[in-house]
Amino acid sequence: MEELETLAAIYPELEYDEATLSGSLEIKAAFDAVEVQFDTKHTVRHLPPVLLFFALPEGYPETKPPQFAPQCEWVDEEHTRQLCSDLEELWETLKDESTLFACVEMVRERVDDLFGLPQPLRLPEHLKNTILSHDTYADREKFAGMSFACSICQETRKGAVCTQLSCSHVACTACLQEYYSSCITQGQVELVHCVEVECKEPLEQEQLLEIVGQDSYDRFQKLLVKKRLEKDPNSVDCPRTNCDTLVFRKPGEYMARCSKCRYTFCVNCRKAWHGTYRGCVIDVPPDELLKHYLDADDEEKRDIEVTWGKANVETHLRRLERSEEDDKLFRKAMKEANIVxxxxxxxxxxxxxxxxxxxxxxxxxxxxxxxxxxxxxxxxxxxxxxxxxxxxxxxxxxxxxxxxxxxxxxxxxxxxxxx
Structure with missing residues (x-):
């Protein structure tokens, strides 16, 4: 039928059977966002489409109206019946070959207006998963077709191979996987955040798991716990090679014992426990390390103190300051005495x-x-x-x-x- 062919040209998603003169059409609502109320309130950008079934009986359009059966989870029966009644009134007005198109346009306008339903849309609890899942799926479909510039590789990629972080910034999924996995492998969990230079927004845990996989995610969680515990002034890493167990000592005591490898050591010099009557034999930290310590952040300073001993670092810092002051005085004296x-x-x-x-x-x-x-x-x-x-x-x-x-x-x- 020519009317169906014309309608299909306007709505490519139209499906119809020429033999029975029946078909169906998905009509999506066009809106920015709408609030829906279940047991809790949510904001969605997509609602499931209205599926409009129709049939053109013998005698259409002169003597018989088109038959419509709209289906939609979020529209109640009252508004559905009212729509069907209005469609029949429209046929009464037209009764020509433009009737089907005019009816579809009426349905589309009602859908865009959300059937005039008050907001937030109050929906039954059993529809919650359907509505929210559809919104997520539609967002992903829209995202997959868009193009984005990755801030890591600087290439433009389709959304299908990208990930949008909770802060809305986008990067290649492969780049994010490589970067975050590397940070976790190297123990730099503080760098696991948005990759944009000006943004330090942390990742949602579910999203991080999806990007790096279960093994890296488990290591990330362990490192987070360890970082928190390391801030305890009575905690120290076991100095034995290949044993990174966090060891806790009693406040004020220098002796500590690793619960994993049973190594008993001095937390000051990090060597085997030598008793309280024998002084620590401590290595001298390099001058370059001491200079770096002065400009380091709190976390770096703690790492240096744990490795070399806080008292040891402070002692040699004073020694370095005296040495540099002596050098300045010596150079000044040489200059005044005309010596090079x-x-x-x-x-x-x-x-x-x-x-x-x-x-x-x-x-x-x-x-x-x-x-x-x-x-x-x-x-x-x-x-x-x-x-x-x-x-x-x-x-x-x-x-x-x-x-x-x-x-x-x-x-x-x-x-x-x-x-």
Whole structure:
């Protein structure tokens, strides 16, 4: 029938049988969001469509109206009967080949208006799972067809291979799986959050499980518990290799015993328990580590204190501060005394007169007295001819007029002084 063919061209989802002149059409509601009330209130963006069954009897459209049977979980019988009555009245008005299309349009308008039902939509409890599951499924279908830029690989991907986090940011599922699994493997559980630079929103636990799998998720949970316990000042990791058990000591005591490997050790020096009458033999932390400790965050500082001993770290920090202060005083004294350290053997060298090209009496290295940099033996004066250098044209800087005059007289006599 031509009317059915025309309707199918407008609604590609229309299904019909030419032999029986009957069919069905799914009509989806178009709205931004609606509140639905079960035992609790929920906001959904999608409701199950109205499935409109129809049949065109013999005598349609002149003498017989089209027969409609709308089905929808969230529309009550009263509104369904009213819709069927209104559709028959519409046929009475038209009675031509545009009737079926006009009836479908009426149903579509009612669906978009949610049948004029008051909001929140109050629905029976047994529909809760159906309504919420449909909303989730429809969201996923819509998401799968969209394109997103992954903030990890910087590639544009379809939503079907992406994951939307609880904060609404999106990234490739494969990138998230690799990143979060790596963080968990390395014990960096504090990095398991949204991957956007400006967002630190934590992941929902169910979503993390779906991304990384059960094994990594179980390890993540154990690490979380361990991190919380590590904040206890009376907890310390077992120092034995391959035993990362968290050990608890009594407040104020230095002896601790691992519940897993039974190793008894000193929490201060982390070596085998040596008794209270014998002092700790503690390794000296490197100066670079101590400098890093000063700028580290609280968690990094605790890790360093656990590894090297808090008292040990504090002792060597004071030693480092004194050493650096001594170095500053020494360098200041050298500068005031017109002394520079040889860049090759570090022997302090004082310049009493002459130009700024110096030769070390111990290792014979030539260098610039102004900046302390070694100069080339094949062309040492190139250093002061370099227009881009800080010492350009300063070879004779600081030399007295008497000495310049003396050097000029010696040069006229053919005598060259070796600096």
């Amino acid at each position: 350290a040889c860049p090759q053997c570090t022997v302090p060298i004082e310049k009493s007169d002459g130009c700024n090209k110096i030769k070390c009496a111990f290792c014979l290295a030539a260098f610039c007295f102004l900046c302390g940099v070694s100069v080339a033996s094949n062309d040492p004066y190139a250093h002061w001819r370099d227009e881009g250098g800080e010492c350009y044209g300063r070879l004779f800087e600081g030399i007295t007029e008497e000495e310049l005059q003396r050097r000029g007289e010696l040069a006229m006599m053919g005598v060259v002084e070796d600096d």
